[in-house]
Amino acid sequence: MAQEQNGTNDRPRRVLVSMAHPDDIEFGSGGTVAKWAAEGQEIFFLLGTSGDKGSDDPNYSSEKLMETREAEQRAAAEVLGVKEVMFLRFKDAELMPDLALRREITRAIRHFKPDAVICQDPTARYSGGYIQHPDHIAMGEATLAAIYPSARDRLTFPELLAEGYEPHKVTEVYVRGSNDRVNHFVDISGYLEKKAAALREHKSQLGDWDPIERVKQWARDTAALARHLRYPGAQDIEYAEAYHYIDMRR
Numbered sequence: 550m551a552q553e554q555n556g557t558n559d560r561p562r563r564v565l566v567s568m569a570h571p572d573d574i575e576f577g578s579g580g581t582v583a584k585w586a587a588e589g590q591e592i593f594f595l596l597g598t599s600g601d602k603g604s605d606d607p608n609y610s611s612e613k614l615m616e617t618r619e620a621e622q623r624a625a626a627e628v629l630g631v632k633e634v635m636f637l638r639f640k641d642a643e644l645m646p647d648l649a650l651r652r653e654i655t656r657a658i659r660h661f662k663p664d665a666v667i668c669q670d671p672t673a674r675y676s677g678g679y680i681q682h683p684d685h686i687a688m689g690e691a692t693l694a695a696i697y698p699s700a701r702d703r704l705t706f707p708e709l710l711a712e713g714y715e716p717h718k719v720t721e722v723y724v725r726g727s728n729d730r731v732n733h734f735v736d737i738s739g740y741l742e743k744k745a746a747a748l749r750e751h752k753s754q755l756g757d758w759d760p761i762e763r764v765k766q767w768a769r770d771t772a773a774l775a776r777h778l779r780y781p782g783a784q785d786i787e788y789a790e791a792y793h794y795i796d797m798r799r
Contacts, residue, residue: 565663567595567654567692568725569644569684570603571622572751577725578667579629579744580737580768581790586630587740593661594626594634597650597688602641604753611641617753625750629743633661644683646671646690652706654695659714665721668692670793673726681726689724696722697797720798727793734775734789741765741788 564585568574574582574594586592600618601611609617619636626634637653644650658666671689673681696719699705703716710716723733737744745761768788775783775791783789 561589561591562665563591563593563661563663564665564667565593565595565658565661566667567597567657567688568667568669569597569682569688570600570641571596571618572600572625572748572754573669573685574667575625575629575744575747575751577669578723578790579625579747579764580740580788581667581723581735582629582631583740583743583747584735584737592629592631593663594622594631595654595657595661596622596634596636597644597654597691598639598641598684599636600641600754606753609753614753618751621751621753625747628747628750642682642684644687646687646694650687650691651694651699652709654692655699655706656709656712656714658695658700658719659709659717662717663719665723666692666696666719667723667725667792668696670724670726685726689726693722693724718797720796722795722797723792724795725790725792727791730793731774731778731791733792733794734771734780734783734786735792736772736782736786736788737768737790738786738788741768 566574566578582592599615601615604614623634635657669685669689671686675681701716701718741764745764748760771791772786772789775786775789
């Protein structure tokens with residue numbers, strides 16, 4: 550099972566959450582982030598795009614939407630207790646898991662030096678009536694490739710080494726949205742309102758919709774899945790978020 554409390558050398562654990570768009574983190578992992586930040590863990594956000602195409606409102610240009618969504622993401626991160634937000638500003642809906650994206654994520658990992666990374670699942674193409682956004686797949690693929698081996702290996706992207714970005718080994722990975730490979734659950738029972746409050750900051754996406762009831766239902770269903778899978782302690786979990794956990798220390 551994952552160790553959610555401890556960093557290394559008696560410091561708080563550092564967690565980098567790497568996802569494609571503003572609001573992806575809050576929808577998928579807002580409760581986890583709120584809980585870990587409240588515990589004293591240091592949380593950092595990395596966004597592959599700034600969501601510059603995510604609106605049907607004709608009053609928005611891509612530039613105005615980017616500015617708006619970055620501001621919304623920073624406000625949501627503040628609600629959750631996040632230390633820093635970084636935007637890579639690749640074009641929305643055009644993200645590719647190529648070397649350019651992998652290099653920038655590698656740079657971020659070497660900069661933030663996280664113990665753990667939360668990312669999106671590059672294999673979850675569709676589920677039920679939902680088709681995964683291609684940017685989610687690309688960001689997940691590039692993040693996993695950056696974690697291993699790019700951030701670790703000294704001779705990968707030597708230009709980063711020349712810039713002073715020393716290699717770094719991530720020891721834990723939490724993959725979000727792993728439909729049939731879930732093996733870890735985070736109890737977010739005390740953090741649903743915080744998650745919903747962070748989501749409300751994304752006004753360009755949610756409008757007047759209050760997400761709290763939907764957030765509760767998703768988290769309740771996830772806790773039920775934990776019980777179905779006989780996850781240790783699941784009988785005491787009312788609301789949860791789910792991951793495929795990878796222990797890189799083995």
